[in-house]
Amino acid sequence: MIKLISIELYKIFSKWRTYIGFIAIGLLVPLIHYAFFMAGEKGASFALRNLGDQFVYTGNLLNGYFISNFILQSLFVHIPFLIVLVGGDLLAGEATGGTYRMLVTRPVSRFQIVTSKFIAGIIYTALLIFWLAIMSLGLGLLLFGSGPLITVRSKIIIFASDDIFWRFICAYGIAILNMSVVTSLAFLFSSFVQNAIGPIVTTMAIIIIFLIVSVIPIDFFESLKPYLFTNYFGGWNSFFNDPIDKQKLIKDSMVLLAHIVGFYGLALLIFQKKDILS
């Protein structure tokens, strides 16, 4: 299985589309860093909703943690759109290229084919989030240094600089879980069709619809929320709250994990029964 996973990773990273996400993050995040660098403390004030008018801050407010948190909050909704480019291509790409025939006529089971592709997709997702972490947190700390982190939610929370790093690590970990749901969904759609465009567009459409429904404060949509996986995407944010709502975090994570397993299981079932006609 390890051999198959490494082959799948090799195939993923031999394709140009794989690097679109890395390039987008690699360009956008430094641009945000640069913008903050140019704006200086004004940028931090803006990001903190002008709380500076009411409070007096001391110390290095515009630090790597602050900017990384800002980037995570801003970009998190958009990362799925980069991930589906690869997730939607995992199985459908083989159908488009006619290479299913070569894979399935080898002495490997369909379970092994699907599972190795799925795991490779999850590894790609993790690497993309890891890249986001390096570019936002790593580069942020390098450029702006460390310092306390101020977050504004229902209350203002100030984390000491030695109490933040682990929170980011956990947040990125949960972000991988969130994005793995997106990969799994795109992977599922990828198992239905012969062309990657369909799964990519469909997954994007579902995420957009779910996100819109999630933010409209109407009773009908509120009643739908528990059934939308995007509703459980906020878990990573709980690490920047005090105290951390562990029960909600665990529940949200379990729901997302169930989605991942469900989407993968369904894709496996479909592929096991599929006639390879491409």
Place this chain on the structure above:
Amino acid sequence: MEDSHSPEKVIEVQGLTKQFKDVLAVNNLDLNVYKGDVFGFLGPNGAGKSTTIRMLLSLIKPTSGSIRIFGKPLDKDRKEILRKIGAIVEKPDFYLYLPAYKNLEILGKISGTDVSHKRIMEILELVGLEKRYKSKVKTFSHGMKQRLGIAQALLHDPDLIILDEPTTGLDPQGMKEIRDLIIHLSKDRGKTIFLSSHILPEVELVANRMIIISKGTTKVEGTVSGLLNSDKLKVTVQVDNKELAANLINNSSWKEKLTGMVNSDLFFSLKKDEISELNKYLVQNNVLVSGLIPMRSLEDYFLAITEGKE
């Protein structure tokens, strides 16, 4: 080729049927391929050849019927069976964004045997692609992809080689090379070859046994020599003086074998050794014979199938 197969069955198909919604692609097909056979699997386009091959390779599941390969049921011992099979199914497709070498390396790794660098280069040399091993497959012509397809089928030294229209897209020289390769693999290496084609002469040149299918069912099955040579031939005789020839024929025992006349052509139904006798008879009676064109009844029959008359 001589019919000298051993009784050991490599492929045994019984009552194989595949129904796609409203289309019955393969209908109750039986066939046996023996060890060392070059087995011609003939039929017009849409006859069900590729569907049958896909079922033999577990790409699609049969609606009913059984497939045993190397004496084992395909549905139960799939992995073990596929380890000993190399195949091209329809057109060869590869990872276009990868070099030829890398494609073979990947396929070697998942073929269940260790395929060394030396082996990959040997195979590439065998199909004449050794100088292009670093080139991405997207830069290959169809013929080159076809050769690479054969390379991937032979890579892990399989016992059974299934080739679905392997000469499609090749120039005459390339077609000859593939035929020679098939004969070499069969005679010198003892491989069993299942060769699908819609071209009768192509199969005739290399196969020792064959089956013709149409609309998913068997039309003819047997040894190539038996099927092609035992029947009478439809012979077109072209002469310079049709009246004299017709007169001679009508006043001899050849009259019974005459089936028709069009312009300067006379048509006969003859056994193979009768052709030269007829030629001799006409020439000795001062009729110049400018052409003798034999067409076997099986070829006729196959053409009738491919033209949709059967």
